[in-house]
Amino acid sequence: MNVLFVSAEMAPFAKTGGLGDVASSLPRALRAKGIDARVVIPLYGPVQARYGDDLRHLFTYQFSRRSGTADVHVHTLEQDGVPVYFLESWPFFSGGEYIYTDLNWDRERFVFFSQAAMALAWELGLGRDGGEGWFPDVLHAHDWHTGLVPFLLHEARHAPEWQDVASVLTIHNMGYQGWEAGGYLWAAGVPGRHEPNLVYLDKTDNLLGIGIAYADKLNTVSPRHAVELHDRRFGEGLEGLIRARDADFSGILNGLDMQHFDPAADPVINHCYDATNFRAGRVQNKRALQNALGLEQDDNLPVIGIVSRLVDQKGFDFAIPGLRLILAETGAQLVALGAGDPDLETHLRTLEWDFNWKARVMIGYNPALSMRIYAGADLVLVPSRYEPCGLTQLMAMRYGALPVVRETGGLADTVENYDGGPADRGTGFTFLWEEDQAVRGTLRWAIDTFRGRRAAFERMQERAMRLDWSWDKPAQQYVAMYEQALAARRK
Incomplete structure (x- = not known):
């Protein structure tokens, strides 16, 4: 044929x-x-x-x-x-x-x-x-x-x-x-x-x-x-x-091109790893990301990553106020990469201006940096209003960063919500409402899981990394x- x-x-x-x-x-x-x-x-x-x-x-x-x-x-x-x-x-x-x-x-x-x-x-x-x-x-x-x-x-x-x-x-x-x-x-x-x-x-x-x-x-x-x-x-x-x-x-x-997007062989990340040794490998990438961006190097500080076009579809107009509250209320760090609508770019940059010791925002398109974010962040936020499929959450899971996503389209098809317990189920965290409080609450839940239920968090990371998105x-x-x-x- x-x-x-x-x-x-x-x-x-x-x-x-x-x-x-x-x-x-x-x-x-x-x-x-x-x-x-x-x-x-x-x-x-x-x-x-x-x-x-x-x-x-x-x-x-x-x-x-x-x-x-x-x-x-x-x-x-x-x-x-x-x-x-x-x-x-x-x-x-x-x-x-x-x-x-x-x-x-x-x-x-x-x-x-x-x-x-x-x-x-x-x-x-x-x-x-x-x-x-x-x-x-x-x-x-x-x-x-x-x-x-x-x-x-x-x-x-x-x-x-x-x-x-x-x-x-x-x-x-x-x-x-x-x-x-x-x-x-x-x-x-x-x-x-x-x-x-x-x-x-x-x-x-x-x-x-x-x-x-x-x-x-x-x-x-x-x-x-x-x-x-x-x-x-x-x-x-x-x-x-x-x-x-x-x-x-x-x-x-x-x-997803599983050979191209492979943390075990990716030449642009600082330390390669797979689902068997990600605990040691990912922390090295996290430290490298924090160091490269001038953030405090602390393994216990959760890093929230964003890699996205900044357009209305992606939901950052309601997500940014929720992120602001998270940065004010928790020790979480933010690493964001994206470009698009000038107003959304400015609103995102204000997070770095107001939280310059814990937030970094890069405006533009940088494939190598995006992979380093997937390899070093603990969470990746994808708050889309609609998402026909989405590759961001697939790449995040492939690299062991747990996605925090709105329950729509391909995000709902690919990200299984955390069960709130020992992680018998789950590859990320989901929310439904297009509201800043939904973003705030779900990120808070994810951060609390990272801090207080690390075994469950890591169990989801391993499960996410082993999924076949070929x-x-x-x-x-x-x-x-x-x-x-x-x-x-x-x-």
């Missing part, structure tokens, strides 16, 4: 969140199961600048649409055995220092990318890569950026070559949809969208909505979030489409979804 991932991101080339990780790890896991999975992403300026010497120009094709004819240059390399295609075409993806820009330009860019990716599949089928021809059985689109792909495939099925090709859409974050793209679709020569539910709900110019309406199969990245997306609270105006497509919709929990099971579920999509097309 041939599967072409059409994605705006793929780690390590272009990544702003979990989408990039999935587009990197899942194709590799699929190839291990005999699926010929390949990926196409845009050639962003930063990718060209960093990886240009590794790229090989494959071929150039011309793509015509209403606004004119574009030259599309196809570059390629293999990443961990996965063939990756990069599309370069001026002015959409050619130079610059950005991945995403403002929504107006991004809608136009990604409408073009979706069309160009379809054309790439056709060119590969003609053998333009120098081979005998490779053509996808499944086009796998991701999020709003490529939500147009299922519709383009629907329109192309008048040609016999496309009739048996299936489409799959994965929703990584419903909060971003490519709204009001009608003008850009018209300018690009995209036909009208007449699917009845799409028309009834007035979403014919919503790129993610178009993908939901026209994909043969669709999923989101955790079972709990698949249920949540049926509700107005989480559906962001597209819950009606989700309900209409319920028979074709599922939740498949994201995996892609093996999710990849098999994706294979099953591809087979169902193909069966629906070919019956």
Whole structure:
């Protein structure tokens, strides 16, 4: 089976969140199961600048649409055995220092990318890569950026070559949809969208909505979030489409690259360890983290870690007041790394300004520091309003830091709440309400457990570290979804 991932991101080339990780790890896991999975992403300026010497120009094709004819240059390399295609075409993806820009330009860019990716599949089928021809059985689109792909495939099925090709859409974050793209679709020569539910709900110019309406199969990245997306609270105006497509919709929990994220072999942390010797290994990382950031080195002071984008979804507007109370009432230290909304950045930084002897806040994106936080913190706070899956809590547990999370989406699917006793159950601490007092109370509970029930705390750490978050099971579920999509097309 041939599967072409059409994605705006793929780690390590272009990544702003979990989408990039999935587009990197899942194709590799699929190839291990005999699926010929390949990926196409845009050639962003930063990718060209960093990886240009590794790229090989494959071929150039011309793509015509209403606004004119574009030259599309196809570059390629293999990443961990996965063939990756990069599309370069001026002015959409050619130079610059950005991945995403403002929504107006991004809608136009990604409408073009979706069309160009379809054309790439056709060119590969003609053998333009120098081979005998490779053509996808499944086009796998991701999020709003490529939500147009299922519709383009629907329109192309008048040609016999496309009739048996299936489409799959994965929703990584419903909060971003490519709204009001009608003008850009018209300018690009995209036909009208007449699917009845799409028309009834007035979403014919919503790129993610178009993908939901026209994909043969669709999923989101955790079972709990698949249920949540049926509700107005989480559906962001597209819950009606989700309900209409319920028979074709599922939740498949994201995996984690267990080899890449491995405290026993991670080169960026100070001391490697595993589930058998974490008590000695983690304390060395904790001391190193405290020392590097100028905090008091004390094994008995609980360290609360934060690694996050600072946006409304992540819940820090109500979490920061709760953190402030915790810092005032306990000896806990805070180490936070993140960037995003300027107001949230400022509010988080005030914790360091007001508690400069016990709190450190770093604004930005630093992968090495994030891993040192996971390896050295005792707790990691993830107070998200909604979380389709989330990788932060998975990485925290992998490294033995117990997550403190709001009970939603993938956080609820992956973090088992402490039982309050000897830890016969539990891999972290959970709360439900989006309130500062819920954050305060749950952190206080976690800190009291760290101090007063250390054996239970360490028992949860060991259990969390031994959990299998590999892609093996999710990849098999994706294979099953591809087979169902193909069966629906070919019956």
